[in-house]
Amino acid sequence: MKDFITIAVFNFPQEIAVLKSILENEGIVHYFENETIVSVDPFASLAYGGIKLKIHPNDREVVQQILDNLNTNLKIV
DSSP states (O other), X not given: OTTOEEEEEESSGGGGHHHHHHHHHHTOOEEEETHHXXXXXXXXXXXXXXXXXXXXXXXXXXXXXXXXXXXXXXXXX
């Protein structure tokens, strides 16, 4: 996972709930850096730079399309 890249940053755990489910259903290997600390202390989001969606570079286009669809349809990301 050391080669993973950050493709999106979120401020609150609620923002990643739907996205997390979609990525898991698509079988895309990912992780959300700082998810736990921000869930415990939401004010820590700014200090840690938010919740970072990390993916493998090969999945960039697919994940970007998912993010674009969520942003267009749901206005949550």
